[in-house]
Amino acid sequence: MLAGGCDSPVRSGWSIGEPMFVQSFAQGAYAYDEAGRRYIDYVMGYGPLLFGHTHPGLVSGLDELARGGFVWGVTHPEEVRLAERVRAHLPSMERMRFVTTGSEAVMSAVRVARAFTQRSLVLKFAGNYHGHFDLALLDAGASAQTLDARRGGIPQGVARDVVIARYNDLDCVDAVLRGREETLAAILVEPICGNMGWVRPEPGFLEGLRERSNRVGALLIFDEVITWPRLGLRGAQGRENVTPDMTTVGKIMGGGAPIAAFGGRAEVMEMLAPDGPVFTGGTHAGNPFCVAMAHRVLDLLEAHPEYYTQTASLARRLADGFRAIFAQRGLPYAVVQDESVVDFSFRAGAPSRNYDDARAADKARYAAYYRAMLERGILLPPSVNEVMFLSIVHSAEDVGTTVAAACEALP
Ligand SMILES: Cc1ncc(COP(=O)(O)O)c(C=O)c1O
Incomplete structure (x- = not known):
């Protein structure tokens, strides 16, 4: 048995009081649960997966590598x-x-x-x-x-x-x-x-x-x-x-x-x-x-220096999608986008400058949003302190699906 059910506490969902997401497979920009359901993955291993889960440039020829x-x-x-x-x-x-x-x-x-x-x-x-x-x-x-x-x-x-x-x-x-x-x-x-x-x-x-x-x-x-x-x-x-x-x-x-x-x-x-x-x-x-x-x-x-411009422009599109929803609903949340990273928190005002700001985010709201997005096939990090990571294999369609899901999931 795994102690606490996981090897790293964030994975358990305890920080937002949500059940643990258990994954059985991954490919490209997607995570799959034990029932085989597909999720657009914005956890991306908490950062490492700039190329997504199974980029051919990384996974092809691994047998040969292992033989060494x-x-x-x-x-x-x-x-x-x-x-x-x-x-x-x-x-x-x-x-x-x-x-x-x-x-x-x-x-x-x-x-x-x-x-x-x-x-x-x-x-x-x-x-x-x-x-x-x-x-x-x-x-x-x-x-x-x-x-x-x-x-x-x-x-x-x-x-x-x-x-x-x-x-x-x-x-x-x-x-x-x-x-x-x-x-x-x-x-x-x-x-x-x-x-x-x-x-x-x-x-x-x-x-x-x-x-x-x-x-x-x-x-x-x-x-x-x-x-x-x-x-x-x-x-x-x-x-x-x-x-x-x-x-x-x-x-x-x-x-x-x-x-x-x-x-x-x-x-x-x-x-x-x-x-x-x-x-x-x-x-x-x-x-x-x-x-x-x-x-x-x-x-x-x-x-491929263009990977950076591609992921940044996709991330911008996602951030703009969130901004449009917030503007339309009069929600006072700032969205931050930096290269392939997108982030916002349920806290009114300018982007966080420090941990005092970050800690003021509404965790209960994030938990409800996390759950509603999961139900719609979007995997977010189960913690208000983590951010959304995009990869070079996320597509414009993935971003469109995510914004549509957020439209329903956000208050
Ligand atoms: C900035 C920073 N430093 C160090 C670490 C620790 O890295 P690891 O989890 O590989 O031990 C992390 C992990 O999230 C990190 O974000």
């Missing part, structure tokens, strides 16, 4: 070539190390930053999500929703070395840091946040974090696990034109296969064993199967 073996436990040339390719797109990752999950990538980056600065304090932001290791869960967004009751098993001591600020609020950053600047190892941030709904950094916010990290001698870590390469091959850092000291990536880079990475300035990454004193490792780290999948993802994206 899944895990070797040694360094191989394709791993080195992948690092070079990632660095070509994200030059701030001068050196990197591959791991299996985003959680591992961020946990490792934080350890390296602490060792490099010989300091302990980490500043992070309420509503950002960086995985399920101890410090990351404090005031996290996404499915964690870590009220005190959900912090079981995290030693209180962990919180002593963490300060939490409001996203998009540099005054708050200064306030929580006051008197502790000299102990700050790292500022950890989602440069564009996808875990309290979709929240963009306001002009000057990331620059302000960069300036403060420089001033106090701390490292700036951009967690791009959800943004790279969904928002483009240059990531959020390229788009926002702010260079971090360290970066974490994951999710999308494997096209569904579990691979992630952390990296940064060469002198910082030299802290890692065998060169330096910081240990990170992994049986499955850089395994040939996942590395090959990551190459396939980059092959597709480098050869």
